């Protein structure tokens with residue numbers, strides 16, 4: 001077990017016009033015993049980061065430290081890392097047991113046969129492949145093979161485990177089970193793990209901390225709770241949750257309630273923030289009061305609100321106190337078990353609302369409906385795909 005430090009890694013592939021910047025100053029630290037997830041879309045640089053830690057890719061710049069030691073001159077085989085890549089390779093001529101046992105029998109470890117049996121047996125049971133130990137790996141399904149490959153990594157005592165989408169080939173039910181198993185192993189705090197995924201559910205459920213990668217850059221590192229509750233920018237906000245967080249484009253202005261204060265506060269200072277920090281988000285003539293926004297009135301922003309934080313409101317009555325109503329029409333209605341997802345068209349925007357089925361009024365397509373926003377559940381970002389967070 002060891003801490004891992006990734007320090008300003010840069011890696012490009014190719015030359016001239018075809019150059020690809022895979023990593024652009026990537027830095028993060030993984031604590032000893034920590035489970036760290038790298039989350040990002042395809043091509044974000046996740047595998048390249050993992051391979052740089054493993055020593056399979058040589059960065060152009062920057063350093064990787066394992067247990068405090070710069071490993072630039074340490075061969076991959078001497079880094080004492082156990083790795084599992086998505087394109088796993090098993091020995092086809094061997095059965096499951098021998099595939100899993102092979103790292104323990106290596107000249108470096110030479111583990112006694114009884115220890116090998118007990119370690120392989122324990123991990124195989126945990127991965128639900130204990131009954132397959134005598135079977136040839138050529139007679140396994142893809143999902144079973146993937147679990148053997150993962151098992152071969154987890155049996156090994158190592159400074160750290162590097163896992164690249166290890167559950168990618170499993171069906172949804174098995175993924176959920178395996179997630180729970182991996183969580184159980186990781187909560188003992190005895191294994192440092194860097195885990196690559198593009199599945200935000202995996203990251204939220206497994207990680208002690210998550211690093212979001214995009215186009216070779218780390219956009220935010222934080223605990224699952226931090227990533228969910230205070231995403232640092234619009235991209236990170238949209239990386240978590242399904243349906244995706246709603247984004248409404250609009251502008252900031254001084255709240256009407258505080259217009260007099262702000263007018264005096266901003267006189268002579270152009271678009272300075274009002275002194276009492278009270279703003280309103282404005283779109284389509286509707287004003288949503290906000291507090292402590294770190295941006296001046298006049299700024300173009302996006303108001304983000306998760307589908308589960310919205311409510312529907314039918315009829316012409318006033319919205320409940322503290323809530324703001326946006327008017328729209330029902331665009332899509334989907335009953336998903338006990339949940340209902342309603343997509344409402346509000347002006348040019350489509351807004352998703354998810355609520356328990358029982359709480360959704362009887363609606364049909366094209367019905368007029370109100371969407372209720374509780375301002376305290378909103379996040380505000382500057383405009384742009386990576387617009388930075390300006391709400392508290």
Ligand code: ATP
Pocket residue numbers: 013014020021022040041042043044045046047048049198
């Ligand atoms: P995925 O989820 O699809 O596996 P990723 O986040 O793991 O994606 P990487 O495989 O690290 O992304 O790739 C990052 C970028 O570097 C991509 O644009 C990719 O095409 C490029 N790249 C990676 N390896 C090479 C290589 N050996 N030669 C050229 N380009 C490469």
